[in-house]
Amino acid sequence: xxxxxxxxxxxxxxxxxxxxxxxxxxxxxxxxxxxxxxxxxxxxxxxxxxxxxxxxxxxxxxxxxxxxxxxxxxxxxxxxxxxxxxxxxxxxxxxxxxxxxxxxxxxxxxxxxxxxxxxxxxxxxxxxxxxxxxxx
Numbered sequence: 485x486x487x488x489x490x491x492x493x494x495x496x497x498x499x500x501x502x503x504x505x506x507x508x509x510x511x512x513x514x515x516x517x518x519x520x521x522x523x524x525x526x527x528x529x530x531x532x533x534x535x536x537x538x539x540x541x542x543x544x545x546x547x548x549x550x551x552x553x554x555x556x557x558x559x560x561x562x563x564x565x566x567x568x569x570x571x572x573x574x575x576x577x578x579x580x581x582x583x584x585x586x587x588x589x590x591x592x593x594x595x596x597x598x599x600x601x602x603x604x605x606x607x608x609x610x611x612x613x614x615x616x617x618x619x620x
Contacts, residue, residue, distance in 0.1 A: 523581055526572050527618040533595035535560075535573075536611040537603035538588065548587035553599065559585030561597030570619040573598075575606040581619055 538553075538561060546552050549567035551559070560573065562584050569584045573596070582602060589597030596616070598608060608614070 524570060524619040527620050530574070530615040530617050532613050533616055534593055534611060535596035535598050535608070535614045536589070536591065536594050537600055537608060538586070538597040540600045543600065547585055549585050551585040553585070556601050557585060557599045558602045558605065559583050559599050560602070561586030561588030561599075562595065563587060563589070572617045572619055573602075573606070574615045575608055575612060578606050579615075580605060 543553050543555055543557075547561070551557065551567075558580070559582050560571070562569075565571070565584045567584055567587070570581065571583070572579055572581055574580070580602065585599065586597060589595075591597075591611075594611065596614065598606075598614075603609070606614075
């Protein structure tokens with residue numbers, strides 16, 4: 485292969501590599517790693533409910549909704565809402581879209597049982613009042 489042709493191919497490969505790196509840098513700066521996803525709208529007003537984290541001893545068990553609880557499972561237990569129902573739950577200045585993963589809770593005076601991962605995400609320790617709303 486003549487040296488001029490080899491140099492031209494190397495230069496074209498370098499330009500292609502530079503363009504790919506630049507494209508990744510722009511996408512990363514925008515916080516985009518794919519198509520933009522929109523969250524479902526909240527439906528109705530915020531409601532208040534008592535909630536508390538479920539025992540971490542339940543990690544590894546399967547809920548009445550058929551969900552195997554893992555350390556990273558984010559969700560709620562509720563005796564009324566159907567399994568898989570999408571709801572927003574908030575505490576303090578954080579709101580999270582989550583779903584019903586269990587048919588609990590058992591403790592009297594509590595509406596929602598919160599998985600340990602969701603409790604950590606919201607900064608919840610012990611029994612608290614959370615706000616919640618349905619998601620479309």
